[in-house]
Every structure is written in structure tokens, then in C-alpha cells.
Amino acid sequence: MAGVSISTDRGGFEGGDDDEASRLITQLREEAQLESKYGNLDEARMKDLHSRNEDLKKGMQGLSSVRSNASKASSTDTDGLGPPPAAVGLDELRSGGIDDNENPDNWCCMCNEDATWTCPGCDNDNYCEECFRESHIGPEADWEMKKHRPRPFIKASAK
Numbered sequence: 001m002a003g004v005s006i007s008t009d010r011g012g013f014e015g016g017d018d019d020e021a022s023r024l025i026t027q028l029r030e031e032a033q034l035e036s037k038y039g040n041l042d043e044a045r046m047k048d049l050h051s052r053n054e055d056l057k058k059g060m061q062g063l064s065s066v067r068s069n070a071s072k073a074s075s076t077d078t079d080g081l082g083p084p085p086a087a088v089g090l091d092e093l094r095s096g097g098i099d100d101n102e103n104p105d106n107w108c109c110m111c112n113e114d115a116t117w118t119c120p121g122c123d124n125d126n127y128c129e130e131c132f133r134e135s136h137i138g139p140e141a142d143w144e145m146k147k148h149r150p151r152p153f154i155k156a157s158a159k
Ligand SMILES: [Zn+2]
Pocket: 108, 109, 110, 111, 112, 113, 127, 128, 129, 130, 131, 132
């Protein structure tokens, strides 16, 4: 029988205990509205600091409200930012440049950079600016290679 009366109280919002509960709910709602109105982290942090002060007076009740505020703020923050920018940038770089980068004919034969020179003297090997200079012009270059006359590299078509 007692169980029946309790469930009635919960449903009706008229019992004496519900005043306390609805007061808490109203308070939480006001806090949520404030947060969404100002919509910035500073506000949440201010509130957080304030609530922490109150914690010292109120004990566990205040603590749980701080926790719910903090988790709310951080989850909103994550939603707004989306996935970490670094990861997205990397993916975009890889998928965006796929037409050029995936064709080995366009690569330098030494370092896999984009080629800028084709050297007929090296069986039409392709070189990037840097590697061509190192292997054909610079102090490390073989003297025979210095005689090679490169052509500007013409990109192989993607298909
Ligand atoms: Zn290279």
C-alpha cells in the first residue's frame, strides 16, 4: 500500500517532497539557460569557480552540480570543434593529392618527391629539383652525370 502512495506522489508533482525537487530542477534549468544564453566557456568557468566556493559550504550537493556543469560544457565544446584539426588536415592532404601522388611515374627516383626534371642520360629517370642538383650538379655529383642534359619533367597523366 505504501508503494502505491509513493508512486502517486511522484506522478502528481503535488507532494511536499516534490517542492524541493522542483526547486532544484528550476535552479538547474536557470543555470542551463544562462549557459546557453551566454554560450561561452568563460561563463561556465566563472560558474564553476562560484559553485566550487559553494561546495565548501554545501558539501556533496554542490559538488555534483559542478560536475554536471563541467561535463555539459566540455561535451558542447567538443561538438563545436569536431574532430582534432591535425587529423583532418592529414587526411585531406592524403586524399586530396591522390591523383598526383599515387602515380610513381611522377616521383623523383631518389626521394619520391614530385619530379621536376627528366634525365635522358639516366634512362629518363625523373628527379626532383634537389636530388637532380645533388646527383648531377653539386660537389657530390659524378662527373659523367654532370654532362647529362635534363628536360623539364612533364607530368604523366593520372590515367
Ligand atoms: Zn628527389
